[in-house]
Amino acid sequence: MARIDLDNIRHAYMPAPKRDEDFALKRVHHTFDDGGAYALLGPSGCGKTTLLNIMSGLLRPTEGKILFDGRDVTGLSTEERNIAQVFQFPVVYDTMTVYDNLAFPLRNRGVAADEIDRRVTETLAMIGLAERARQKARGLTADDKQKIALGRGLVRSDVSAILFDEPLTVIDPHMKWVLRSQLKELHRRFSFTMVYVTHDQTEALTFADQVVVMNEGEIVQIGTPEELFERPNHTFVGYFIGSPGMNVLPVVLDGAVARIGSHVMTLPGATGPVGAQRTELGIRPEYVRIGREGIPVTVERVEDVGRRKIVHASIDGHPLAAIVPEDEAVPAEPHVRFEPAGINVYADSWRMDLGEAS
Amino acid sequence: MTKTWNNRAWFFVLPVLLLVAFNAIIPLMTVVNYSVQETFGNNLFFFEGTKWYEAVLASERFHGALLRQFMFTGIILLIEVPLGVAIALTMPRSGPWVSVCLVLMALPLLIPWNVVGAMWNIMALPDIGLLGYGLNKLGIPYNFTRQPFSAWFTVVLMDVWHWTSLVVLLAYAGLRSIPEAYYQAAKIDGASRFSVFRFIQLPKMNRVLTIAVLLRFMDSFMIYTEPFVLTGGGPGNSTTFLSIDLVKAALGEFNLGIAAAMSIIYFLMTLLVSWIFYTLMTRGEEQ
Amino acid sequence: MRLSRWLVPTLYIVFLLLPIYWLVNMSFKTTNEILGGFSPWPKNFTIDSYVTILTNPVWYNGYISSISYVLINTVISVSFALPAAYAFSRYRFLGDKHLFFWLLTNRMAPPAVFALPFYQLYSAIGLFDTPWAVALAHCLFNIPLAVWILEGFMSGVPKEIDETAYIDGYSFPRFFVKIFMPLIASGIGVTAFFCFMFSWVELLLAKTLTSVAAKPIAAVMTRTASTSGYELGLLAAAGVLTIIPGAIVIYFVRNYIAKGFALGRV
Numbered sequence: 001m002a003r004i005d006l007d008n009i010r011h012a013y014m015p016a017p018k019r020d021e022d023f024a025l026k027r028v029h030h031t032f033d034d035g036g037a038y039a040l041l042g043p044s045g046c047g048k049t050t051l052l053n054i055m056s057g058l059l060r061p062t063e064g065k066i067l068f069d070g071r072d073v074t075g076l077s078t079e080e081r082n083i084a085q086v087f088q089f090p091v092v093y094d095t096m097t098v099y100d101n102l103a104f105p106l107r108n109r110g111v112a113a114d115e116i117d118r119r120v121t122e123t124l125a126m127i128g129l130a131e132r133a134r135q136k137a138r139g140l141t142a143d144d145k146q147k148i149a150l151g152r153g154l155v156r157s158d159v160s161a162i163l164f165d166e167p168l169t170v171i172d173p174h175m176k177w178v179l180r181s182q183l184k185e186l187h188r189r190f191s192f193t194m195v196y197v198t199h200d201q202t203e204a205l206t207f208a209d210q211v212v213v214m215n216e217g218e219i220v221q222i223g224t225p226e227e228l229f230e231r232p233n234h235t236f237v238g239y240f241i242g243s244p245g246m247n248v249l250p251v252v253l254d255g256a257v258a259r260i261g262s263h264v265m266t267l268p269g270a271t272g273p274v275g276a277q278r279t280e281l282g283i284r285p286e287y288v289r290i291g292r293e294g295i296p297v298t299v300e301r302v303e304d305v306g307r308r309k310i311v312h313a314s315i316d317g318h319p320l321a322a323i324v325p326e327d328e329a330v331p332a333e334p335h336v337r338f339e340p341a342g343i344n345v346y347a348d349s350w351r352m353d354l355g356e357a358s
Numbered sequence: 359m360t361k362t363w364n365n366r367a368w369f370f371v372l373p374v375l376l377l378v379a380f381n382a383i384i385p386l387m388t389v390v391n392y393s394v395q396e397t398f399g400n401n402l403f404f405f406e407g408t409k410w411y412e413a414v415l416a417s418e419r420f421h422g423a424l425l426r427q428f429m430f431t432g433i434i435l436l437i438e439v440p441l442g443v444a445i446a447l448t449m450p451r452s453g454p455w456v457s458v459c460l461v462l463m464a465l466p467l468l469i470p471w472n473v474v475g476a477m478w479n480i481m482a483l484p485d486i487g488l489l490g491y492g493l494n495k496l497g498i499p500y501n502f503t504r505q506p507f508s509a510w511f512t513v514v515l516m517d518v519w520h521w522t523s524l525v526v527l528l529a530y531a532g533l534r535s536i537p538e539a540y541y542q543a544a545k546i547d548g549a550s551r552f553s554v555f556r557f558i559q560l561p562k563m564n565r566v567l568t569i570a571v572l573l574r575f576m577d578s579f580m581i582y583t584e585p586f587v588l589t590g591g592g593p594g595n596s597t598t599f600l601s602i603d604l605v606k607a608a609l610g611e612f613n614l615g616i617a618a619a620m621s622i623i624y625f626l627m628t629l630l631v632s633w634i635f636y637t638l639m640t641r642g643e644e645q
Numbered sequence: 646m647r648l649s650r651w652l653v654p655t656l657y658i659v660f661l662l663l664p665i666y667w668l669v670n671m672s673f674k675t676t677n678e679i680l681g682g683f684s685p686w687p688k689n690f691t692i693d694s695y696v697t698i699l700t701n702p703v704w705y706n707g708y709i710s711s712i713s714y715v716l717i718n719t720v721i722s723v724s725f726a727l728p729a730a731y732a733f734s735r736y737r738f739l740g741d742k743h744l745f746f747w748l749l750t751n752r753m754a755p756p757a758v759f760a761l762p763f764y765q766l767y768s769a770i771g772l773f774d775t776p777w778a779v780a781l782a783h784c785l786f787n788i789p790l791a792v793w794i795l796e797g798f799m800s801g802v803p804k805e806i807d808e809t810a811y812i813d814g815y816s817f818p819r820f821f822v823k824i825f826m827p828l829i830a831s832g833i834g835v836t837a838f839f840c841f842m843f844s845w846v847e848l849l850l851a852k853t854l855t856s857v858a859a860k861p862i863a864a865v866m867t868r869t870a871s872t873s874g875y876e877l878g879l880l881a882a883a884g885v886l887t888i889i890p891g892a893i894v895i896y897f898v899r900n901y902i903a904k905g906f907a908l909g910r911v
Contacts, residue, residue, distance in 0.1 A: 058542050078545045091543040093557045104557075108548035152547060361737045370732035371744065374725050374788055381785040382751050385762030448653040461899045462658050465665070468891025470846050470863035473884045480671055480881060481664045488667045491683045519661065526657075580755030583848050601757035605849075608761050621758040632753045636746060 002068040002160040002193060004032040004055060009064035011050055017062065024050045025061070026217040032161070034069075035191035037184070039208035041198060043240070047217040048197045052163050055195065056083045068160055084153035085163040089170060090145035092137040099124070099133040102151045109156075123155040126182065142170045150179070154186060161193040168203065180207055201241050213237050229284070230342075235349045238282050244310060244321045246344075247288070251281045253345065261316035263295045268340040269354030276347035285310065287342025288322035290330060294337035299330055386625075392618035410619035420620065422595060423603040430599060431578045434517045438574060439567070441518070442525025447559070449530055460530075463523040475587025478516040482588075489515075502589060506596035509589050513597050516584060521574060528570045532563035572635045579628055600624055665888070671881035679877050694882035704886075706858075707865035710776055711845070712890070714859070717780035719840040722787040723795075723833060730795035731821070735804065745792075752789040759785065760853045767854055778854040779861070783844045790843065791836045798832025799825075831901060838898050845891060863887050 011025040020026055025047045032038055040048040053059040055066065057078035065074045073081050084105075093101050102120045111119075124130045127147040132140070137148060146167060153162050164183075168176045184207060187194055198204050204211050205225040213221045213228065213236075221233035232238035238246030251258040256270035258281055290297075290311060297313040297320060304326070311322045311330060322336065345352050393410055414420050450456055466474070484490035484501045489512075493500040502508040536558060544554045582601035585591065591598035591606070598606075604624065608617035671679065672694055673687040698704050732738070733745055763782050764773070772778040806828070810820040826833065851861045866883035 053542075056546065058545065079548045083546065085542070085546045087539045087543060089537070089539060091537075091539050093561075095557060095561045104549070104553075105547035108550065108553065149543070152543075361735060363738065364736040365738045367732035367736035367738040367741075370728035374729040374748070374792060375744070377721075377725060377781075377784055378748060378751055378788055381759075381763075381782065382754070384766055385759050388762040388765065389758065445653055445657050448650055450650065457899050459654055459658065461895050462661060464895050465888075465892060466661060468842055468845065468888075468895060470848055470861075470887050472848050472863050473866065473887050476866075476880055476884055477664050477668050480877060480884075481667050486679060486683050488663065488685075519664065522657075523661070576753045580753075580757065582755075582757050601755055601849075604755075604757045605760065608757075614761075617761070621755075625754060625758050628753045628755060629750055632750070633746070636749065 003034040005067040007065040039204035041204040042214035046214045084159045086167040088166045094138040164196040280346040282344040285321040285323040287339040289337045294335040410615040427600045446529035471583035475584040528566040532566035694878040707862035710859040711862040714776035714779040715844045718783045718844045722791045722840045726791035734799035748789040787840045
């Protein structure tokens, strides 16, 4: 197990990158603590897999350093770093049995035979493939193959870290849930450092203690699931996490007052002087209250999603979603109010701190 | 893929069936016909039973040709398959030079077979050919029209030159179809270069390699034009393979009965070996 | 490491090019120089051999007949093989496996076995010494090969595509031409390439089935060279000229070679 420091990592797939856009990873500077469970969350093409491959040593970054427990490993091979990685599509050695597949990484490292047998048997029981141990991997389903691939990572109990690259894409929904809980359980028992890449927020939020949200080659926020929900650091995080995502309304700021179109509302705190070109107010649908007072809105559509309703409305043409309990009726002349605790203010997409109201 | 049972699919196969049957069955019937009869010209035929078959199977000449054929096919398979795989493994996986390499490698495959023979004849001439002159200059006595060993060496070298590229191209295509993640996983698992070959590359090349071996077996077993142009089957009979012998008997000596019986035996042998390959191959796929 | 990676393919290509170089070298030498002894390159560079060949109409006709039977064969092989390969890749039917193997056996049949009966067969139906005789005869081994390759490519296309097209109201012929064939376009290209290749290089049957009018180029070459005595320069120049069409075809398919030789499914 190890702490992993990423020291100003930049990476470009082209030979001589000049502009910022040439980089698949613009600049990443972050520490993954020893024994932590992290999720790298972001849309396709945001650079998460690139970052993962840099950590495992499959890619060498264009700039920057990687340190494992303070030791510089930037130039070291994957094998020397002692990392396990599970890929998006199952990679199994077709001609080997399930047992041999799991034993393969241990045999390559010269582990003693009885130790191999002990660990492989244990891991097989963990991933639920014990009774298939002697079967050839070739004929198995995609689910089972991916379990083998997971098993090959888990069997090496001495690794510095285990990296997962969207490992549950091919697994069916029920199995997904089971495997994810097993991974969490393993993490609790052995406290591996785990980094889990995904574009699925539920997966990220249920798996990780710390979620790293990435967009366009940059880390936009690192935090616990609660922090990402309550205090999105960037409007992208607001959109990307939550269902539906955060409402973002263009506003004009004046101290502790925000103007939305012709309407005026008071903020829980005042902003400092704003030099930004674009200022916005973010409010999650969960914090929008519909009632008879506040800012008038037009209701366009009400969506019933089980125990709650999602009200799609608009303020002066700007769309706004609100979540209301199922049994609550929408009044005839609806108005909205924002819970002060849920209000965030953004300048050029980045969050601003609100000071004391003066 | 699960296939549906549909006997109307026969209509799709029918045109192919008729055309190939026209080409295969009528001539084959003719050959069978000749193989059991004796003729003295004037379209007079007498039924002879298995006389020609017995004659062929007992003849030293046939045994010799058969032995040489198996030796030749065995040698070229042993050289071309490993060599082809080795070259495919060392080829870069991408880059501008790959296309150039492949085009140059495919070149021998598209040269008419008698030109291949003529080309190597010119190449191997002991006095003015690059190969012949070079070997003699190095102090190795070489003359493919006089020494059986030199003749064999030249014929084998010519076949390696002519056909190794087919194995390279097939093996290379097989290698290219392996997703990058396999190599990455192997690195993560700490696999050695040999393990990568043994457990990833070889299993993935399995099918194309079977095709390569099957094609090379079939084609080398029926080789005719290239050695005929190069050595004419000589010196003596030392490079007379089955097809050369057969054409000699049929068109040279117009010995119809013998040639026909030989054809049938020859064809059945090719069929048997190919059937073994085919069964092994399809069984491997079903697993 | 980097160097040794390049070393093996490079050495192999050098080995492949040496005999071709030697052929080209010989074709530019005068007869006197050739008979005079070993020389690594032409000292008295001459194109006489090429002039002799290119001013002889027999050559021109040889090219035409070769190209025509190769093209006829390629078109017949691919168009006949398409429906058959579809049947093999999509359906099970009575005797399908035996039929497939029987087709393959014809690819295995040594042409030497068929030379004499083909001569009689095509003489009897009056096609002897026409490009059609050679084109049809070459179907013996090219159709099985075409069915084999195409079946591989077609099996790689999911069956759901067929079903979706029928649901969308396509008739079978329209589906096959408009949707299915474009999907396996590269497979058709590869098949055509293989048919072209095997028909172009085969000579035993082509020579047996022609005498004057439809003589293939490569056979003309041997004859020209032998009727004018054993003139190596002429023979070499003729050889160089027969390599050119193949080289042109390879140039056109250069980008498909690596992918295409996978024969569809691996």
